[in-house]
Amino acid sequence: MSETLLQETDARAGAAIAEGPDWLEAVRRAAAERFAQTGFPGSRDEEWRFTPIGPIAQGVWRAAPTASAGVTREQLAPFTFGHPEWNTLVFVNGLYSEALSTASALPAGVVVSSLAEALRSDGALLERHLTRHAPAEGSPFTAVNTASFREGGVVHVPANVDLDQPVHLLFVSTAAAGGSVTHPRNLIVVERGARASVIESYVTLAPGQSYWSNPVTEVSAGAGSWLEHTRIQRESEAAYHVGLTHVDQQRDSHYRSFSMAMGAALARHNLHVRLNDENVETLMYGLYLTRGEQVADNHTAIFHDHPNCRSWEVYKGVLDDRSRAVFNGKVFVTPEAQKTDAKQTNRNLLLSDSAKVNTKPQLEIFADDVKCTHGATVGRLDSAALFYARSRGVPAAAAERLLTYAFAAEVIDEVALPPVREELDRLVLERLETGV
């Protein structure tokens, strides 16, 4: 591996092997080499066929500015679900800001800290988990992230601890982020019998700025644990967001994910869940709202490797203007995974004649005693329902909003935390008020 080649390829992707302990440096080096070999995926790569990553691959991305951007707590208030007292780690343009973060009292042994801090104080935990769940071989974007991540959030909930308050990882971009790339890396470890709720938000204070966020989140859900993971992506509509969440679940665990995408010119999120033992339950809900020329791309993969597990997935999209949505959901059921019960649904609502959808729900099944179904629909609002509303005196525009909201609400209702659910509701209604 020649150093120059590595530098040339990586400089454009804003990647540089970041520091860290020895074991991490070796992983980073391998990831950088990996990326130098593969480069960005091409349009013939099945995984990226419908994702126009050209602007990312051809762009020249600088490292994010290190100077404090002068962000105030007041500016962040709209993003805190009305609960500023929740434990919140704030990252401004990828950098951890202690001043803006909130640390409330936590049960004994619980760690909520920045990645840089955790690398210093929780080395053993990180060595066990960090980069172990989402390998750099998974995708070129993960490789770049692995080589260059500097910051991110670490949440560790020890065995049998019930974290009654949610933890919020808030990534904020400002006007200074223009033309830069960040590679946030988050690690969520919920040990045996523990219970937690984690929110991951990507927001902007400078709508219209173009930048690239390339986050990777690794989740380890221990035996009998319960974890709700809500991901809200509200980047600038000129930005690029390519994210991966990889989840490893142990026996009897319950993981529920909600993934909301409404920002970014191009938003791609991969959610991979591996069921590592029996009797695991996985719920995956998603909602994407697009307008203008936005592209929202969700790829999910669930690996049923063991018997008696259940997975349930519903992703819904509302598309307006000339926007486009891509969905690919994979369900793999190995020969051992008997009695699997897997259901996957993708529904798309087109509000405009120029919106487009590419959906591909995919099942790969190798066991016979399983119940696996998937469904996908693309269509517009039900004209009979619209007629009914209008015949009751509801104006056409309001009736459309009402039905669209109802379509989206079906998945929002699955969010367990009431303040988060209410905020998501509000965001959808706000978008419909201004956007339709």
Added chain:
Amino acid sequence: MSSSVESLVNKEYKYGFVTDIESDMAPKGLSEDIVRFISARKHEPEWLLDWRLKAYRGWVKMTEPHEWPNIRYQPVDYQNLRYYSAPKTGKPFGSLDEVDPKLLETYEKLGIPLSEQKILAGVAVDAIFDSVSVGTTYKAKLAEQGIIFCSFGEAVQEHPELVRKYLGSVVPASDNFFAALNAAVFSDGSFVYIPKGVRCPMELSTYFRINTAETGQFERTLIVAEAGAHVSYLEGCTAPKRDENQLHAAVVELVALEGATIKYSTVQNWYAGDEKGRGGIYNFVTKRGKCAGANSKISWTQVETGSAITWKYPSVILQGDNSVGEFYSVAVVNGHQQADTGTKMIHLGKNTRSTIVSKGISAGQGQNSYRGLVKVLPKAAGARNYTQCDSMLIGNRCGAHTFPYIDVQNSSSSVEHEASTAKIGEDQIFYLKQRGLNTENAISMIVNGFCKEVFKELPMEFAVEAQKLLGISLEGSVG
């Protein structure tokens, strides 16, 4: 499971015999000379030779699709195959009275009597043996109504203007690797032309038989239905048991003009290979229909039980407004069989509708993939698609895969896709056994119920045949 089941596992493929007949063969290998050889043997006009050569030159530059299909096989050595083999009779084909009795016997044995006295009333047959058509029944009767039903070679001689107009109009020679190969070396096939407003009075059918070793079969079928015409066409296929794999790369093109209906049914029972996965046919087929006129309809029904590997996607281009495309499929894999099959529905015209019903059954170590594309283009206002794709797995050494691509570029259209996987429930078998059925019959009944939606689309004689075939394919797979 009982020993009777064991014995059924090893049941002979009943069409696996070889007809001992002398053949006129092309030397092994593929080159421009072979293409010229085939064209010359068939006394083809210059334009057709040029078309073949162009296809061949394109093919040489193409690469075999190995990455995207969900099938694994040893690469085919295209230079170690014969591209032309015709039984030697010394007499021209076409008239049944002069056909070698050995050939007639072969078809008798396959259950397809070619003499018109014995034939099933109401079904006209074109019998294709290796590279040539050995005879077509009911030709004269059909001609009374202006219907042309003959071998492709004959059509090239007698109706060159029709062939030239439609050949390659739906599946161009450059379409894909196997279509290009077919275009270069296709030997025979059936040609059907239904004039304006004519409803074909009987089922038309082609029976394909591969006989000679180390040959490939590359037939080409072209069906044209003029405005308001109606035709139902069936095809069946078998091949001898051999240890090496044989290649079958066919192309089928359908053209339905305004208000025309074409119904195309296939019962595919090529030799599937032995219990160790040796031998069997590689069935790499390109089938596509074009609903060129408004209110036209093309319906594909297929029952795929044979072949070591099946790779085919009978598709419909819905170009005319209000046109309808249908795809009904049962694909069964047992032993080491692999199938990657499905359909493409391309909605171009307004208010076009398509229905896809696919039933995949996997047993033994078989791998069954449904791969489909539903594409709705911006101008296809009011388009509708309904897709249902169900899989059944028998045992846990097999696999079922679905790869449905849905591309919608129009908000007034509605596309629905549903898929499910199920198994034959112990409780279902128990219930039927309690009613006095043995296990085999119980399973057969459940499987037939699972496939019923597709079987009811088949013409009567074929439906019966298909049910029997399904029984044979799955014998011994449970327990």
